[in-house]
Amino acid sequence: MNVEILEQDDNHIKFIVRETNPVFMNTLRRTMMSECTCLAIEDVIIVENSSAIFDEVIVHRLGLIPLKTDLNSYVLPSECECEGTGCPSCSVTLTLEKTGDEDLVTVHSGDLKSTDPEVVPATDKIPIAKLAQGQSIVLEASARLGLGKNHAKWQSCVVGYKYLPIIEVDLEKCTECGDCVEECPRKIFKLGKNKLIITDPINCSLCLLCVEKCDFDAIKVRGDNSSIIITVETKGGLLPETIVETSALVIKDKFTTFIEEIKSIETEEEIAEP
Numbered sequence: 001m002n003v004e005i006l007e008q009d010d011n012h013i014k015f016i017v018r019e020t021n022p023v024f025m026n027t028l029r030r031t032m033m034s035e036c037t038c039l040a041i042e043d044v045i046i047v048e049n050s051s052a053i054f055d056e057v058i059v060h061r062l063g064l065i066p067l068k069t070d071l072n073s074y075v076l077p078s079e080c081e082c083e084g085t086g087c088p089s090c091s092v093t094l095t096l097e098k099t100g101d102e103d104l105v106t107v108h109s110g111d112l113k114s115t116d117p118e119v120v121p122a123t124d125k126i127p128i129a130k131l132a133q134g135q136s137i138v139l140e141a142s143a144r145l146g147l148g149k150n151h152a153k154w155q156s157c158v159v160g161y162k163y164l165p166i167i168e169v170d171l172e173k174c175t176e177c178g179d180c181v182e183e184c185p186r187k188i189f190k191l192g193k194n195k196l197i198i199t200d201p202i203n204c205s206l207c208l209l210c211v212e213k214c215d216f217d218a219i220k221v222r223g224d225n226s227s228i229i230i231t232v233e234t235k236g237g238l239l240p241e242t243i244v245e246t247s248a249l250v251i252k253d254k255f256t257t258f259i260e261e262i263k264s265i266e267t268e269e270e271i272a273e274p
């Protein structure tokens with residue numbers, strides 16, 4: 001197996017994995033979306049809400065605000081010594097207090113004050129409610145780690161993958177008519193000097209519009225299912241490389257447990273034999 005990073009920033013990563021297969025890569029994709037933990041607001045105590053928005057709607061909006069997560073500082077409530085009742089090891093408290101004045105005031109995610117300076121909203125600009133003069137919101141929220149498979153608010157990213165596009169042009173059949181250049185939505189082709197040029201094959205979406213458009217059967221496009229391009233887009237709580245690494249470790253742990261279970265069955269069988 002060979003991994004090459006194609007693009008990377010704080011919120012997304014795109015990499016190609018060679019000498020692999022779709023089964024393994026889909027396992028990684030599903031694990032990243034459903035088993036990589038991140039923090040989200042779970043419980044809210046509304047002290048005051050005189051805004052025009054119902055408590056439930058505000059609480060729902062709070063739950064979906066992405067929070068910066070340090071996976072080394074917190075554990076899942078189900079794995080915590082407090083047995084999930086809530087303690088500094090498994091929960092963070094955030095408070096919000098805002099009152100409207102003469103102008104309409106917007107309450108943003110940045111108005112949440114956290115007890116842990118490392119756990120803050122991924123962006124300050126998410127609107128929660130608007131307050132007219134005299135209206136106010138006062139609340140206390142508790143954020144916990146959770147799994148994407150239990151609620152979308154704990155899904156730390158979205159992941160897509162595609163096979164590595166292999167584009168072949170038969171230059172003897174190609175008449176350089178330019179139809180494929182026009183047709184391709186990703187602009188993969190370009191007309192050079194007496195030759196059709198493939199500019200960026202990795203960007204091909206395998207839509208096959210160029211193949212259908214070519215009257216001379218000069219283009220062949222296929223996906224190589226042993227080389228897979230994965231794109232991970234985070235919601236801002238975790239770095240994309242952290243999500244990939246954490247998810248790979250989750251898969252490793254699951255298989256380690258599986259091997260241990262299989263071994264224990266074998267040992268039991270050996271003991272049972274006379």
Ligand SMILES: [Zn+2]
Nearest residue numbers: 080082087090
């Ligand atoms: Zn706890």
